[in-house]
Amino acid sequence: MSDKVYDVPAAWAHKAYVDDAKYKAMYAASVKDPNAFWAEHGKRIDWFHPYTKVKNTSYDPGHVSIKWFEDGITNVAYNCVDRHLDARGDQVAIIWEGDDPSESKKITYRELSAEVNRFANVLRNRGVEKGDRVTIYLPMIPEAAYAMLACARLGAIHSVVFGGFSPDSLSGRVSDCGSKCIVTADEGLRGGRKVPLKANVDAAIDLLPADSVDHVIVVRRTGGKVDMTPGRDVYYDEAAALVTDECPAEHMNAEDPLFILYTSGSTGKPKGVLHTTGGYLVYASMTHQYVFDYHPGEIYWCTADVGWVTGHSYILYGPLANGATTLMFEGVPNYPSVSRFWEVIDKHQVNIFYTAPTAIRSLMQAGEEPVKKTSRASLRLLGSVGEPINPEAWEWYHRVVGEDRCPIVDTWWQTETGGILITPLPGAIKLKPGSATLPFFGVMPEVVDAEGKVLAGACEGNLVIADSWPGQMRTVYGDHERFEQTYFSTYPGKYFTGDGCRRDADGFYWITGRVDDVINVSGHRMGTAEVESALVAHPKVSEAAVVGFPHDIKGQGIYAYVTLMDGMEPTEELRKELVAWVRKEIGPIASPDLIQFAPGLPKTRSGKIMRRILRKIAEDQFESLGDTSTLADPGVVDDLINNRQNKR
Numbered sequence: 001m002s003d004k005v006y007d008v009p010a011a012w013a014h015k016a017y018v019d020d021a022k023y024k025a026m027y028a029a030s031v032k033d034p035n036a037f038w039a040e041h042g043k044r045i046d047w048f049h050p051y052t053k054v055k056n057t058s059y060d061p062g063h064v065s066i067k068w069f070e071d072g073i074t075n076v077a078y079n080c081v082d083r084h085l086d087a088r089g090d091q092v093a094i095i096w097e098g099d100d101p102s103e104s105k106k107i108t109y110r111e112l113s114a115e116v117n118r119f120a121n122v123l124r125n126r127g128v129e130k131g132d133r134v135t136i137y138l139p140m141i142p143e144a145a146y147a148m149l150a151c152a153r154l155g156a157i158h159s160v161v162f163g164g165f166s167p168d169s170l171s172g173r174v175s176d177c178g179s180k181c182i183v184t185a186d187e188g189l190r191g192g193r194k195v196p197l198k199a200n201v202d203a204a205i206d207l208l209p210a211d212s213v214d215h216v217i218v219v220r221r222t223g224g225k226v227d228m229t230p231g232r233d234v235y236y237d238e239a240a241a242l243v244t245d246e247c248p249a250e251h252m253n254a255e256d257p258l259f260i261l262y263t264s265g266s267t268g269k270p271k272g273v274l275h276t277t278g279g280y281l282v283y284a285s286m287t288h289q290y291v292f293d294y295h296p297g298e299i300y301w302c303t304a305d306v307g308w309v310t311g312h313s314y315i316l317y318g319p320l321a322n323g324a325t326t327l328m329f330e331g332v333p334n335y336p337s338v339s340r341f342w343e344v345i346d347k348h349q350v351n352i353f354y355t356a357p358t359a360i361r362s363l364m365q366a367g368e369e370p371v372k373k374t375s376r377a378s379l380r381l382l383g384s385v386g387e388p389i390n391p392e393a394w395e396w397y398h399r400v401v402g403e404d405r406c407p408i409v410d411t412w413w414q415t416e417t418g419g420i421l422i423t424p425l426p427g428a429i430k431l432k433p434g435s436a437t438l439p440f441f442g443v444m445p446e447v448v449d450a451e452g453k454v455l456a457g458a459c460e461g462n463l464v465i466a467d468s469w470p471g472q473m474r475t476v477y478g479d480h481e482r483f484e485q486t487y488f489s490t491y492p493g494k495y496f497t498g499d500g501c502r503r504d505a506d507g508f509y510w511i512t513g514r515v516d517d518v519i520n521v522s523g524h525r526m527g528t529a530e531v532e533s534a535l536v537a538h539p540k541v542s543e544a545a546v547v548g549f550p551h552d553i554k555g556q557g558i559y560a561y562v563t564l565m566d567g568m569e570p571t572e573e574l575r576k577e578l579v580a581w582v583r584k585e586i587g588p589i590a591s592p593d594l595i596q597f598a599p600g601l602p603k604t605r606s607g608k609i610m611r612r613i614l615r616k617i618a619e620d621q622f623e624s625l626g627d628t629s630t631l632a633d634p635g636v637v638d639d640l641i642n643n644r645q646n647k648r
């Protein structure tokens with residue numbers, strides 16, 4: 001923790017949309033009368049038929065139901081594209097920067113409109129209609145934006161699957177939502193390396209019952225050779241040549257689904273987080289404008305992948321609804337060199353830059369010179385998202401990247417929340433390195449103890465949100481009971497975030513990390529249970545327990561305790577084989593950092609694994625293991641400690 005405070009620079013207080021007094025007044029109004037507040041701000045998007053109802057939400061156990069603007073009719077693609085054509089048709093909507101620094105391209109709103117319509121027609125020609133699910137498994141190329149907006153235009157529900165996921169993970173996500181159409185590319189390109197996306201799609205479809213998927217649309221990215229199944233697969237450019245660039249925007253109810261995005265929880269398979277149309281767009285666009293203090297004409301860059309919610313809300317929907325110029329980057333921070341981010345900022349004159357603590361920590365390791373040799377004079381605001389940012393990384397980001405001139409907005413939110421919930425507003429709220437500071441308009445955080453008692457003043461406990469906001473997820477796709485169970489049963493009547501949190505004497509929030517069996521590896525969310533089930537699927541593994549451990553770059557690393565089948569040798573070879581196995585089962589982001597072969601795991605007499613002990617050992621906190629006397633075999637603990645694997 002750091003006790004440094006950075007006051008709002010005077011210039012910011014004057015020029016930003018919101019200063020301290022306005023924040024206080026608007027926040028007070030937003031929580032006093034949410035209906036009146038959102039009735040007003042819902043108008044920031046265009047409606048074909050205006051809403052007459054605003055908030056209709058219930059967190060009551062057994063009857064959780066969330067509706068916003070429920071009788072309004074609109075279309076997300078219309079709001080992100082068409083409505084800007086008159087005023088800014090020739091303004092750049094998307095700047096695309098390729099993996100290779102010699103490749104980039106600018107797409108105006110008018111061009112975007114034609115591309116989205118064309119893509120929508122290609123989908124429509126394949127029978128895609130309102131309510132259908134379309135899986136998008138693409139690299140960071142403009143077609144990812146076209147495909148998402150094309151779905152929104154038709155009223156189809158997109159499910160974007162990050163290109164780093166394995167065929168196995170992809171097939172699970174395709175079958176869970178029953179999508180009959182997959183959009184992919186021949187290959188992706190990241191850091192100079194090719195990613196076999198189409199081959200992965202083929203392998204994923206092979207894992208599904210015959211005829212599950214009717215259409216695979218393949219965007220040519222590298223031109224690499226891929227297998228095409230006649231009648232099922234088509235190259236996008238060939239299909240697009242046959243259609244026009246005119247396609248009407250479907251009239252969508254505010255509560256019609258917009259997208260599904262799978263995310264990991266503490267138990268079971270990934271959940272299909274469902275977001276709907278009106279409330280989501282109002283919230284994504286409003287937070288984008290106020291949190292980043294986005295002014296017309298500015299160049300805004302969020303480095304996330306569209307496969308994550310950050311890419312949905314803050315590369316695509318929020319910025320485009322606001323008529324912004326949003327930069328989309330195909331590559332990685334260290335290719336061709338560790339100066340890449342800063343070079344892209346200079347090349348495209350980026351004003352607002354939003355990235356993740358893990359990227360900052362890894363670039364920090366390379367020292368200041370790769371940053372300082374670039375200008376970055378265009379920058380005026382920096383942002384952070386994905387995990388708690390440690391004060392050292394915050395200070396480096398502020399001093400070296402932002403040259404003490406740019407405020408940092410540390411934005412706390414989740415896939416489930418649709419948009420940012422706790423964050424500084426740069427013209428209004430002072431900064432404390434490591435704190436996400438204060439709630440956005442309409443957001444009512446509370447800190448509760450284990451029993452659910454609401455704590456007052458400075459305190460530490462679990463973070464809940466007392467009432468709904470428009471961007472909130474509406475359900476788990478196909479499993480409303482799981483939605484209620486996961487988020488509303490721990491503290492009945494409140495949304496439980498899964499995060500621990502401290503509130504200081506100024507009322508500032510400091511997120512301390514997950515309090516459930518979810519770990520955060522380089523800002524990617526991982527259920528320990530998912531990694532465990534991948535490990536036990538290996539024929540030589542009898543049991544596995546996975547926990548997080550502190551990792552200098554990734555924030556948390558993956559520590560796996562593995563018990564082998566009788567007679568199996570715990571070799572270095574097998575260790576490598578298991579890492580490769582998990583990569584294949586889930587994807588590279590789930591690779592265990594450390595594997596400890598354990599003859600036995602610490603279990604209670606009823607057979608429950610005591611993860612608390614495993615966590616402490618992985619954290620090197622051998623003194624604070626707590627009471628181990630209730631273990632069925634307390635002796636296993638010594639063996640676990642003696643064979644603790646070292647951090648790399």
Ligand code: WT7
Pocket residue numbers: 263309310384385386387388389410411412413414415416436497498499511513514520523524525
């Ligand atoms: C979890 C949600 C929301 C975008 C990316 C991650 C952690 C996220 C912060 C932050 C501290 C953060 C939380 C949260 N998290 N942002 N600024 N400070 N923690 O979305 O994959 O749904 O993960 O990420 O633990 O619960 P996600």
